Each structure stands twice: as structure tokens, then as C-alpha cells.
Amino acid sequence: MEPVRTMLLWCPDWPVVAAEIVDGISAAAPVAVLHANRVVACSEAARVDGVRRGLRKREAQSRCPRLTVLDHDPGRDARAFEPVVAAIEEVVAGVELIRPGMCAVAARGPTRYFGGEEQAAERIVEHVAQTCAVESQLGIADGVFAAGLAARSGRIVPPGDTPGFLAGLPVQALGRPTLVDLLRRLGLRTLGDFAALPAGDVLARFGFDGALAHRLAGGRDHRALAVRRPPPDLAVTETYDDDPLDRVDAAAFAARALAERLHDRLAGHGLACTRLGIEAVTAHGQELHRVWRHDGLLTAAAIADRVRWQLDGWLSGTSRRPGAGRPGPARPTAGIIRLRLVPEGVLAHLGLQPGLWGETGEEHERAHRALNRVQGILGPESVVTAVLGGGRSPAEQTRLVPWGDERVPARPATPPWPGRLPAPAPAVVLPEPLPAVLLDATGEPVRVTARLEVSAPPTRLEIRNPASGAQDSGGSTVGGAGEIVGWAGPWPVDERWWAPAEASRRARFQVGLADGTALLLSLAGGRWWVEAVYD
Template sequence: MTSPTRVIVLWLPDWPVTALLRSEARAAARPVDGVAAAAADPDDAPIAIMHANRVVACSASARREGVRRGQRRRDAQGACPRLRLVPADPARDERAFSPVLTRLEQLAPGVQPLRPGLCAIRARGPARFYGGEEQAASALLDELAACGIPDARAGVADGLFTAEQAARLMSPASIRIVPRGASAAFLSPLTIAALNDDDLVALLARLGVQTLGEFAALDIAAVRDRLGDHGARLHALAGGSDSRPVVPRVPPPELAREVEFESPLELAEQVAFAVRTTADDVITGLDDAGLVCTEVRITLLDDRGGRSERVWLHPTCFDASALVDRVRWQLQATLEGESGAFGGENGGVTLVRIEPEAVDDTAHHQPALLGQGPDERLHHAMSRVQAMLGHRGVVTPLLAGGRWLGERERRVPWGDAERPAHPRDLPWPGSLPQPLPSEVYRPLRPAAVAASDGSPVAVDERGGMSAPPALLDGRQVAAWAGPWPVIERQWDPARARRAHRFQMVDTDQTAWLLVLEDERWWIEGRYT
């Protein structure tokens, strides 16, 4: 069997909680439509990350109040009534951990992520560079502290398993070094729960085996016959014979590019011209990696400390000219009026950063053998028109949620992903059922609805009608249905809204959708 490799393991406790707080802090620092989001919870707020109705991670303040990993939701809330419960999100944990790995690779190349919040590095190279294993581990912990993670722990031992257990047994910002050849003695008093195998732990407990040392003392042949290869591997771990190698990750290519201007630029066209070379560099880097960009983040900084950041999407993939267009449109969106200057309350642009957010394999975007087809030609034509008219010069109508027909129609700039303010899949009590009118009036058209004697038709607070509708703008009403109340925001006097809908058919067999609000009649749509 191969002898274990000397390994440094770094453990970042409660990483799912840390990842949550970091993502919320980033979201709070990024303005949306000029308004900053609410601040993230403070570090001492009790938080529990839940999966399958059980706690998988919790903050230090939650542990102080009795919350533990593995607890059911009800038990955790009973121990801490003010506990904030958040669903587990492995993707969020991975995204937050990736920048940490990048920082560590700057000090010690060859980092292997074991899972979010836990990583390993071969000890030989860093120990030689920093003058010893303890000095190398200390340098890595200092780097983590500079990243805002002061409670990380380090373990140095023969093999990944032993080094991980050494890190987990330490206090915050401390290092545990297990001497060469001493892994078995170090692991011997630890509980068998360290193997992280519930079925095996339950079986060994019934057999009276409580520690790793007792498990390692069992005959390997008997363990293999009873537990198979999996049990034999765990037996080797318990005895300190972890022969797994450290497999460094391949760092992703650096695709982001930025350009700084010594003299701030105030005109949008000046900035767009200056970033052409940077946009070409972004596309060249993607081509070298065999990738294309379908989503890009553009960040602009000005000389007064202002910041504009936005994620742009593309229905196929970006080229250099499309990136330049997005920079120009983002600048134009910050303008006041149509002067074309970036000034006003903002300063001149000092930095532009173009960072691909989502990439795809180039093979998925190769043109067809006999032409690119009508969809691709349509996209290029719309993109050219959009480049001439501006970002919102070409829009696509989409159906969103809402109670009113005008709210349900959302116009999204060509190429942007659908991000409705009112999702369609939410319940909308009072919304109009199918079939919907074929023509929607924006704004609503005023109308006059009267009874047979010429008096206006009204509806009281209980939904009772003063008289059946007989005339619609002077035309006879052949049939009608309603009223159907639409009540919104009763708790907010400033935005409360109460109205009644009607459907009417005139003698020309034209069907209308009408609204009675504040004793006034409006036509909302027409059926054909």
C-alpha cells in the first residue's frame, strides 16, 4: 500500500452560514435601479441551514442557544425561537468558496477542494518555501483572515483523513501538527463517528466498538468479509493508512478584463471607443479556452466613487462589438437627459471591467454547415437595429403576473432574459381567467354605461348594482356579466385599490371588458 502523503488541510467551520452572509452582503452592496438592498444579517444572528427538515449547519450564536447539527426543525426552533431558517444551497456554497481557493492558490499552488469550506494542499512544497509545515499553515491562515475568515483551522498530518481530524479538533485560528508516523496514535481515542458513516457506526456500536483505535485493532480479513471493500477502506482510515493522493484542481482561466483611464472620460462614445481593445481581449481569452460568453457583468467606476454594475444576457453569445454596445448602453442608462455626457451628479469614468458570468462550450454555438438559419439571421438583424436605436429600441413582449391586463404585459429589451417583476406562477386572486381580450388598451379608455332610463350604472360596497346596464357609449347592450371585484392592498391606504370588472356584448356582437372604479367606467380590453 502506498504510504500516506503529508497534507495540510484547512477547515472553515460553518461554511454554509458564511457563504449565506457573504452572498447577502454582496447583494446589499450592489445597487439595483439606484437603490441599495437591505443589509445582511449581523454575524451574531442565530442562523440554521436546513436540508430535509434537519439542521446541516448553524452559526455560533445558534449553537450557544442549543441548536445542533442533525436537529429537526421543530427542536431547533424550540431551542432558539428567534432562529432564522434558510434552505441549503450547495451552488451558493460553491460560488462563495471559489474566490477563497483562488486566494490560497496565490500562496500555495495545488489546492484540492474537498467540499465547500474544506480544502487540502500537499505540505512538501509550502513547507520548503515558508521554512516549515507550521509556518506554511500559519501563512495560509493569515491569508484566510485577510479574506474575512478569522476562525479557520489547519491540520497537518499523514493523509487527508488524519489531517482533517486534526483541523477539526483545534480552536479557531490554530494549527495541529501530527508528527510523521503518529497518525494511528492520534486517531486511536477518537470516536467512530469521525468516519461519517451512520450505518457502520450503528453496527460497530452494537459490537461494542466505540473508538477508531478499537476498530483499527479488528482483523482486516474479518472486516473485509463482513463489510466488504468499503469497510476495509474505512478500517485503513481508522488506522492512519490513508493513501489517497491530493489532486489539485485546475484553476479556471482568468476571463475578466478591465481598463483604467488616467484622465476620466465623460462621453459615452469616448468610453465605448476606449474599451474596444479590452472587449477584443475578452473574446480572445474565451476563444483560447474554447468557450463563448452568454452572460457578462460590466462594472463602471467614476472619479467620485460612483459605481454602476449590471449583468447583461445574450440569446446566443457575445462578440466584441456586442460587448462594446453593452458598455455604451450602460453608460447611457446613467445619463440625465440626452446630452451624452456621463457627468451630472456622476463623475467621469475611470475604470471599466468586463467579466464573463456564464460561459458555454464553443461547439454548442458553431454555425450550421449550410448556413445559420432564419433564427440566427433574425437575431443579427435585431441586434444591428438595437445597436442603432439603443438598448430599449427593440423590445420583446412577455406575459407576466398581475391582476390587470396592463400589468401582465412586460416589454423586455431584445436579448435580455425574462425577469418579470410579477412572476406568472404566483397566485393572483381577482385576475382575469382565460380567454383574455385580444386587444388591451393602455391607457384605459373612458366609457359611459347607463341603465335603460339613462341613469348611470353604479355598484355599492356590497357588490349590488343600481340597475342592469343597457347602454354602452350610446349602443345597446345585448348581454353582460359581472360584477367581479378586484381588491388590492387593503392594508395600505395610499395604494389601496378597489374596482369591479364587467363583460358586455353590444348589438354589433363586439365583446368588451370594462372596469368600474371610483364611480367611473373604463374599457380595459376588447374581445374579437
């Protein structure tokens, strides 16, 4: 079989670009994405300072002290690349997703439609840039492998010239480090040298994977494109131009009908909803949006309830609720003329295991309904739960997540986190640390040298602002002064030492007072602080 004439679009440094799209981290700054403590992608600014793929984290930071380091997140890369693939599908059909940042399509259709390969390539690249504001390069050659290499330089390889194009490329282009190292030690430097070997000898010496690489090096990639099937449009929309929704009873009726339509559409595809997006547009152009999440499968009644609660919260909202310390959700200035339900999280209908009696549990569902109802009235931030993650200080390890949102920690718990406090964790973390003074037996402040040597054993703690003291788990107020009967430390933390403007250096101590109170102290900039209270 002859290789298929292929067009391949490549977005350079895609993990860095995806971080800019999803997390707002500028790709123009020095940025590196790491996996297993090695750089897998970096920005152009980082390459100018000498950062390269394969470097260890410490070496990359030594070459570029202002380097921003990110963890590799394949999910983030895939989510950010989905709009790019959708934009390409607006121009051509039959797109195959190679990996996030790279996709291919058979060249025959676009070439005939746009009047040539060069015209088709320019049209696709221009459309991606205008639609997604993403830079990309497109290469055309015989086969996916050769097209991917051609895309690196934005080259169009004439039909039949692919073996000659590949012959001059180094064997590193195969992307197989073990095989490449062996080929180089055998004196085979280019793909042409490797392709010149007899196929039978390659199979006997290097095995099946080596034989496959041998075919690629010779331009004999005949793998058929696995055409991507665009996802179905599952959202449902209803307009109310003639009679805008401005009453709760009318909104409840509309919610029931729209929820049943959404449930029927999902059921037709064998899917069920776990995360529901509710979008509304008022007659004055105001756009409202809220996402509801559920642990189980959202039935038609459950979808209708959540839409009704949300519409009730929007239509009954006020600028400030009686007795509230902060503004409540603002009420729309006009009635709702368009309502849209978007299933942002779906799975196969049999993907979740039901409860013993067929449901997830009456008490669990009642709690969900109550908390969701509060959120519908007061806003999503009114009900939050704590998610534990990584970090060095107790405050860094906890993230408050709105009820129903994805419970993702702010920092992964897997890194070693040098300087992290040993167990047990404090019971109460103060919202704002309290200034304090730690004294020795002579009444002099306790100091810690650069070598972490304590000037003298601490014997007394004085909290300078008792009026703003915090309460420990037993309800007593932390404040005033106390005699120290035991202490441990210091535990040093030296963060972001390579960026002076962001550097933070401090030492932590655990102290026990005579009244049984145990506190977590920190010393930063020559000042002592009370950070947390132990139970």
C-alpha cells in the same frame, strides 16, 4: 504507499457564513440551514439554544423560536468560498477543494518555505482572516482524512502519530451513518477498534466501502491530492489617462477594440461569454458597473454593441429625463480613464445549440437589442419581467427582474406552502390593497373567529376608497359597492407564529359580485382588504 503529509483548512459552519456573505444574514444571530427538512448547519447562537445538526425543522424552531431558517444552497456556498480558495493560493500552491468550507494542500512545500508546519499554519489562517474576514482552523496530519479531523480542533499531529491520533476517536468520525450504526451494534466504538479487525474479514463482511473506511480508520489514507487549477484571468482592461473617454464616438471606437480583445482571449480557452460585466472608472474616481446577460453566445460584435450602449448610456445620462417621473442615471462628472470587461458567465463554445439557420433567430435578437438599448439609456431597472415562484399570496409569488438578469424566483416553488390559494390565480394583483367592509344580510360586518367560523354569509361588499381603486383586466375600476352572488373561504394563513414581532395571521376569501367582478379579499387585524382581481 505512505499517506501524504497534508494541511487542511476548515471554515466552521460554512453554509451559515456563506449566507452572511452572499445574502447579508448575520451569522451571529440564530441561523439554521436546512436540507430535506433537516438541519445541516447552524450558527453558534443557534447551538446555544439547543439546535443541532439532524434536527427536523419543527423541533429546531421549538427549541429556538427566533431561529432564522434558510434553504441549503450548494451554489451559494461554492460562490462564497471561491475568494477564500483564491486567498490561500496567494500564499501556497496546489490547493485541492474538498467541499465548500474545506480545502487541503500538501504540507511539504509550505512547511519548507515558512520554516515549519506551525509557522505555515499560522500564516495561512492569518492571511485568510485578513483577506476575506473569515475565521478558519487548520489541521495537519498524515492523509486528508486525518487532517480533516485534526482541523476540527486546530491540531498538528506529529508525523507517524496519525494512527494513534485516530484510534481514540469515535466511529462517527467516518461520516457513514449506516456503517457506524452497524459497528456500534457490534460493540466497535472507536476507530482503533475498527482498525484492529483483519482487512480481509472487513472486506468480506462490509464490502468495498467498508474496506475503504477500514483503511481510513487505520490512518492508511494514501489518496493523492487532486490539485486545483486556478481559473485563468479572462478580463481585459484598457486605460485612457492621456485622453479620457467623454464623447460617445470615442467610446464606441474604444468599445470595439476592447470587445475584440475579450472575444479573442475567450476563444483561446475554447470559451464563449453569456454574461458580461462592464466596469468603468472616471478621472474623478467615480466607479460605474453594469452586468449584461444574453441567452445565446456573445460574439465580438455583440460584446461591442453592449459596451457601446452602456457607455452611451453613461456618457449621455442626465439627472432627470423630460417627462420622467423619477430621476434618470446620473452623468459622470469626468471622462472615463479605465474600462474593464469581465466575462462573469462563460461556457464551452459548443455548449449552446444554435438555431435552425445558425443563429438564435432574428426577431429574438432584435428584441434583445431594443430592450438592452433602453436599459443602457434609462438604467437596468427600466425594463423588468415577472418571474413566478413560491409563496402563499399572489404578491409573494411574483418577482420583477431587470431584463437580462438571472430569472431566479424570490422563493422556491417546491415547498407545499400551506395556506396557498387554489387555482386559478388572480389576473391583477393590486400594488396596495384597498380597505373594504364585508357585510351580511343584516348590514353587520362579517367576522371570522379563531376557529375559522364565519359569523354570517357575506352579501355585500363596500370598498371605502373608490378614488384609488384598481382596474381589472377588462379596464373597469374596482371601487364603490356591490352585491355578492358567490363566495368561498376562508383560507387561513398563520406565518412566523414563533416570532411575535414578525407574526402575520389572516384569512382570505374569494367573492363574486353581481356585475361579474371576482375579487380576492383578506381579513387581518379585524379589517377587510381587497388584494387582487380575477379575470
